[in-house]
Amino acid sequence: YEYDRPLMKTQVPGPRSKELTKQMGQIQNNTAINFFCNYEESRGNFLVDVDGNRMLDVYTQIASIPIGYNHPALLKVVSDPNNASAFVNRPALGILPPESFVNKLTEGLLTVAPKGLNRVQNMACGSCSNENAFKAMFIWYRNKERGTSIPSDADLSSCMINQTPGCPELSILSFSGAFHGRTMGCLATTHSKPIHKLDVPSFDWPIAPFPRLQYPLDEHVRENAQEEARCLEETEDLIVKWRHKGMPVAGVVIEPIQAEGGDNHASAAFFISLRKIASKHGCAFHVDEVQTGGGATGRFWAHEHWGAEDPADIVSFSKKLLTGGFFYRDEMETDKPYRIFNTWMGDPSKNLLLAEVLNVIRQENLLAEVTRTGKALLGGLYELQAKYPNLLSRARGQGTFCAIDICKASVRDKLILQARDNGVILGGCGDLSIRFRPALIFKEHHVHMFLNVFSDLLAAH
Numbered sequence: 001y002e003y004d005r006p007l008m009k010t011q012v013p014g015p016r017s018k019e020l021t022k023q024m025g026q027i028q029n030n031t032a033i034n035f036f037c038n039y040e041e042s043r044g045n046f047l048v049d050v051d052g053n054r055m056l057d058v059y060t061q062i063a064s065i066p067i068g069y070n071h072p073a074l075l076k077v078v079s080d081p082n083n084a085s086a087f088v089n090r091p092a093l094g095i096l097p098p099e100s101f102v103n104k105l106t107e108g109l110l111t112v113a114p115k116g117l118n119r120v121q122n123m124a125c126g127s128c129s130n131e132n133a134f135k136a137m138f139i140w141y142r143n144k145e146r147g148t149s150i151p152s153d154a155d156l157s158s159c160m161i162n163q164t165p166g167c168p169e170l171s172i173l174s175f176s177g178a179f180h181g182r183t184m185g186c187l188a189t190t191h192s193k194p195i196h197k198l199d200v201p202s203f204d205w206p207i208a209p210f211p212r213l214q215y216p217l218d219e220h221v222r223e224n225a226q227e228e229a230r231c232l233e234e235t236e237d238l239i240v241k242w243r244h245k246g247m248p249v250a251g252v253v254i255e256p257i258q259a260e261g262g263d264n265h266a267s268a269a270f271f272i273s274l275r276k277i278a279s280k281h282g283c284a285f286h287v288d289e290v291q292t293g294g295g296a297t298g299r300f301w302a303h304e305h306w307g308a309e310d311p312a313d314i315v316s317f318s319k320k321l322l323t324g325g326f327f328y329r330d331e332m333e334t335d336k337p338y339r340i341f342n343t344w345m346g347d348p349s350k351n352l353l354l355a356e357v358l359n360v361i362r363q364e365n366l367l368a369e370v371t372r373t374g375k376a377l378l379g380g381l382y383e384l385q386a387k388y389p390n391l392l393s394r395a396r397g398q399g400t401f402c403a404i405d406i407c408k409a410s411v412r413d414k415l416i417l418q419a420r421d422n423g424v425i426l427g428g429c430g431d432l433s434i435r436f437r438p439a440l441i442f443k444e445h446h447v448h449m450f451l452n453v454f455s456d457l458l459a460a461h
């Protein structure tokens with residue numbers, strides 16, 4: 001049902017996109033808009049814009065389109081009259097859930113529950129999932145510290161004016177290069193670009209170094225292990241230091257692959273050691289799978305590659321799962337209503353679509369496909385890196401969740417725009433990287449479409 005190749009009619013953005021962007025500028029900030037899209041005509045791996053340009057999409061709405069545009073299975077969900085109510089009557093799920101909701105969660109989200117986590121709370125996006133996961137960790141920590149979930153009178157009166165003990169001096173440990181969202185708590189744990197944080201007050205929470213590894217990983221095992229050991233030692237020192245400062249770390253949050261920060265990888269041993277350090281110091285361990293979750297690394301959850309029996313206390317998700325939320329273990333459950341809460345607490349219509357996405361992933365064995373396609377993509381990147389060593393370096397990836405570094409940010413930015421004018425949509429991350437975030441239906445022939453365009457651009461550079 002998808003197109004067989006890109007088809008370009010104008011430069012991007014074309015005249016219609018430019019006109020619409022100008023109009024949008026009268027309504028809201030339009031400075032991040034790339035171009036306007038024709039979502040009705042977009043299919044599979046191909047995004048069509050309002051000027052009729054048909055492009056191979058290797059970025060998929062910042063890694064949030066799981067099985068391509070207008071997938072027939074999803075269109076069927078929307079057109080099924082039995083689902084109409086879920087699209088029309090949006091419930092306040094925390095107080096008035098629909099009869100079917102228990103089954104929908106059991107048959108949908110809970111079928112992909114991470115190891116050791118058998119509870120799930122839906123939210124709307126990555127940031128609000130992480131915000132509420134942070135709150136769950138703080139509440140858990142204080143109940144443990146207090147020895148009871150019954151607050152004192154001092155707790156109740158002081159929290160109303162943002163003071164201790166009711167508003168405790170606790171912290172979340174995050175990592176340099178992390179991205180966990182743009183709302184206040186998440187922003188305090190996000191350290192990827194200044195523009196994300198500028199002008200917004202923040203917290204004095206500890207920021208640990210994330211390993212800066214050399215690639216290919218299997219050719220730099222010793223030096224990478226030393227770098228990871230250094231980071232683990234500094235992380236544990238920070239946890240101790242913040243306890244002595246009277247701001248104990250209630251939780252550690254980390255991405256399995258730091259995406260916004262530049263597709264920074266670390267070994268399974270690093271994450272397993274980190275999880276042990278967190279447990280040793282009584283900190284919860286929160287794995288943020290908003291960008292890595294949903295199958296792009298070849299496993300449904302990127303943290304599955306660690307092979308850990310007890311990987312996390314909380315795993316947050318959004319993007320490819322079409323709905324936000326977080327999985328958590330029993331003891332992270334809050335003891336009273338309205339503590340982790342908002343009006344909608346998710347959206348049942350998105351759960352319907354997700355259930356169908358999971359069916360397609362299983363029926364079409366897409367995780368194995370992603371692993372196979374990823375090998376072709378990474379192999380092609382290695383070949384280009386060998387051919388253009390002055391332009392390219394640090395090809396890396398897991399599944400199709402790949403990236404490569406370009407010699408200069410200005411050259412990276414120019415290559416992304418040139419690729420788009422040649423029918424391939426790419427995204428950047430970090431200072432120098434191009435990141436690949438195709439849908440799970442991206443096949444080897446799509447890899448070759450990309451490599452043909454990219455190698456021609458490199459040759460002409």
Ligand SMILES: Cc1ncc(COP(=O)(O)O)c(CNc2csc(C(=O)O)c2)c1O
Pocket residue numbers: 062125126127128130179180181182255259260288289290291292318319
């Ligand atoms: C690991 C991780 N955690 C949390 C978030 C926040 O999710 P949203 O709030 O954007 O849905 C994200 C969102 N990713 C993202 C990519 S570009 C971007 C932006 O706001 O510019 C955001 C993420 O990658």
